[in-house]
Amino acid sequence: MDxxxxxxxxxxxxxxxxxxxxxxxxxxxxxxxxxxxxxxxxLERNLENLIRINGRNDEVPASLFFRIENVIAQF
Ligand SMILES: [Zn+2]
Known part of the structure; x- marks a missing residue:
């Protein structure tokens, strides 16, 4: 798998x-x-946990989304 x-x-x-x-x-x-x-x-796992704990997408810190976007941008 690549x-x-x-x-x-x-x-x-x-x-x-x-x-x-x-x-x-x-x-x-x-x-x-x-x-x-x-x-x-x-990152995905952390995000899943945050969503599970908070129950709402908009509770996820913007900084985490920013980090994910950075990682995606590297590909
Ligand atoms: Zn890989």
Whole structure:
């Protein structure tokens, strides 16, 4: 899997259900060595947690969105 594939599936990975076992393993392997995707994964996970805790999208700090945009811009 390359970065594009992994990033395209990060959301599914975070949802925990849609991917097959081998897809999940491939993503995990990729995240071990790819700093960019790992960073993206961490940001997404933090965002998910914030949304879950706050229950509302507009409670997510603007700074976090700014960081995510920065990471996306690197690709
Ligand atoms: Zn990658």
């Amino acid at each position: 970065c594009k594939e992994v990033l395209g599936k990060i959301y599914l990975y975070l949802d925990n259900e849609i991917l097959t076992e081998s897809e999940r393993r491939q993503i995990e392997e990729h995240l071990k060595w790819c700093f960019k995707c790992c960073q993206m994964y961490e």
